[in-house]
Amino acid sequence: MxxxxxxxxxxxxxxxxxxxxxxxxxxxxxxxxxxxxxxxxxxxxxxxxxxxxxxxxxxxxxxxxxxxxxxxxxxxxxxxxxxxxxxxxxxxxxxxxxxxxxxxxxxxxxxxxxxxxxxxxxxxxxxxxxxxxxxxxxxxxxxxxxxxxxxxxxxxxxxxxxxxxxxxxxxxxxxxxxxxxxxxxxxxxxxxxxxxxxxxxxxxxxxxxxxxxxxxxxxGDLAFGGALAAVAPVEVAAGGAPQIIDLDIPQSTIRFGLPGIPRRDPDHMAAVVVNHILGGGVFSARLFREVREKRGLAYSVYSHLSTFDRTSIFGGGTSTKNERAKESLDVIAEQIHDLATDGPTADELDKAKKFLTGSYALRFDTSLKIASQLVNLQTEGFDVSYLDERNGMIEAVTLDDAKRVGARMLGSGPLLTTIVGRPEGF
Incomplete structure (x- = not known):
């Protein structure tokens, strides 16, 4: 044998x-x-x-x-x-x-x-x-x-x-x-x-x-230090009634967001997984399933995490007919609330982790992509060991982690929303 x-x-x-x-x-x-x-x-x-x-x-x-x-x-x-x-x-x-x-x-x-x-x-x-x-x-x-x-x-x-x-x-x-x-x-x-x-x-x-x-x-001839101004830390402002920007078009373009999880926060990897389940995973995501597949409200809907030196953002968006803008936003808010309240299922967590670990290699398939990833790691304060440790961090996210971080990130308050178009129902 x-x-x-x-x-x-x-x-x-x-x-x-x-x-x-x-x-x-x-x-x-x-x-x-x-x-x-x-x-x-x-x-x-x-x-x-x-x-x-x-x-x-x-x-x-x-x-x-x-x-x-x-x-x-x-x-x-x-x-x-x-x-x-x-x-x-x-x-x-x-x-x-x-x-x-x-x-x-x-x-x-x-x-x-x-x-x-x-x-x-x-x-x-x-x-x-x-x-x-x-x-x-x-x-x-x-x-x-x-x-x-x-x-x-x-x-x-x-x-x-x-x-x-x-x-x-x-x-x-x-x-x-x-x-x-x-x-x-x-x-x-x-x-x-x-x-x-x-x-x-x-x-x-x-x-x-x-x-x-x-x-x-x-x-080598550059000066060693520049006189940069201090930038104050800041959080995404509290949400409430949507900001509406009038534009005479048949569709409403919606952007929404909340405070995110900082890049160096211990909860960041769990936030990545939760975001994938909600709207980052495209075809497998809850928003795609509920907004597009079940109701046909929009062709595309998504969510993302963005981190900067002095803030972090959970955000997302979609475009839909003016007469269905409020329904679309209500469905999005409902899905965010449900994930914040109940967390993901074990099956959703398993699929998200498999996708995030399996697709990581796509970030390194060209010379420029590799160079960009390496500069990003340096800028964010990580060592080269992160390249081997990252997938293990994703795999280590438990269902309890995802529920806790989902509540922390998605349950922080009403969405801050901007809508461009002539949405009905607001």
Whole structure:
């Protein structure tokens, strides 16, 4: 009789090297020579929460301009240099960070690092580029003024965090961007792009020694610390009567939310499981079953967890006919109440845990995805061991855990709701 040998799970953490450059810059590296590519993801502390009062969108605009001319290359020259070598470099800002990524063929990695060095150390902020980027963002606002999803998201955030930086749109408004000067952009750049809170991950055909040299070339000349403003902790505001934004369309777009569970909270993994059961699991979720399948109220309905440096959100949304908006929201609120009161069933818990553990590998199926995940872990304060421990944390969630955390997260009060359209029944 042939003995059966158990297959030991592959350790993701074991593939990650912690690299320290000669100049003291740290990064996480996954060497992979299957294809001749190098992907680098990086993040600086800052983002839209650092925008000056009355000038929302400064950080996002600054990030958009980092690859619009740098050093001795104007915008056209910089992008031509990227295109000539099939190099991809991009930047963006979210609420708490300014981030960037680079992707290049390994044969062009030297040229790619030189261009990255220019972008992060010597952005030009030329007047014509500033005007063009401002005009592009402003034009997108005109389109969004008729987009119910954009209006609902913006309206909900403003209601959730009144008077707080998280209540402002990351890209600002046409009015706030009009007041952003080149001096504001340069100041934001100086405060944000520093080595102090820089997190980096690299994946691909490169070894630790070469990566260390690249890190010093690209980031070594940055100042160590920027003068970031303190951001106060905040919770999603209490709910009540829905905020209605009038728009003459046949459907109502609904956004709802409550305070979430922070990322480093011991209950966070149980919250992930509970959210999957409610609305994160799409076809298997209660909201999908009750709102779409049983009643045909909407094509799509969902819930999600979002965590930021100074807050956390449980949120969700759907779109439905104006005349069925109240019925839809009532069904959603009922399902949230039931899950908060009674918790999930054992079968729901088992299916959710199997899906969440089985699908985790999909977050690591490309070089850029791997690099992004590694930067996120660093930013959130986790070690590489989390890569192996995460599924065990999901599997350890018990039915009692799910019931307790469901009550904590979903039973905290009435939903904060924003509706765009002309909903009936309110």
């Amino acid at each position: 042939t003995a059966i040998t158990a297959i030991k799970p592959v350790s993701r953490a074991a593939t990650v090297q912690k690299v320290r450059s000669p100049g003291g810059i740290e990064a996480w590296l996954v060497e992979d020579y299957a294809v001749p590519l190098v992907a680098i993801d990086f993040s600086f502390k800052g983002g839209a929460a650092q925008d000056p009062q009355g000038k929302a969108g400064t950080s996002a605009m600054m990030a958009s301009l980092l690859d619009e001319g740098a050093g001795d290359l104007d915008s056209e020259g910089f992008h031509r240099a990227l295109d000539d070598r099939a190099i991809e470099i991009s930047f963006g800002a979210d609420r708490d960070a300014v981030s960037g990524r680079l992707k290049t063929l390994s044969r062009s990695v030297e040229e790619a690092v030189d261009l990255l060095r220019l972008a992060v150390n010597a952005p030009r902020f030329d007047a014509d580029a500033v005007d063009r980027v401002r005009a592009q963002i402003t034009a997108s606002f005109r389109r969004e003024a008729k987009d119910p999803d954009s209006l609902a998201g913006r309206g909900w955030r403003e209601s959730a965090f009144p008077g707080h930086p998280y209540g402002q749109a990351v890209r600002g408004t046409a009015e706030s961007l009009a007041g952003v000067s080149r001096t504001d952009l340069v100041d934001m750049y100086g405060r944000t792009l520093s080595r102090r809170d820089l997190k980096i991950a690299a994946v691909g055909a490169i070894d630790a020694a070469k990566l260390g040299q690249m890190l010093d070339r690209a980031f």
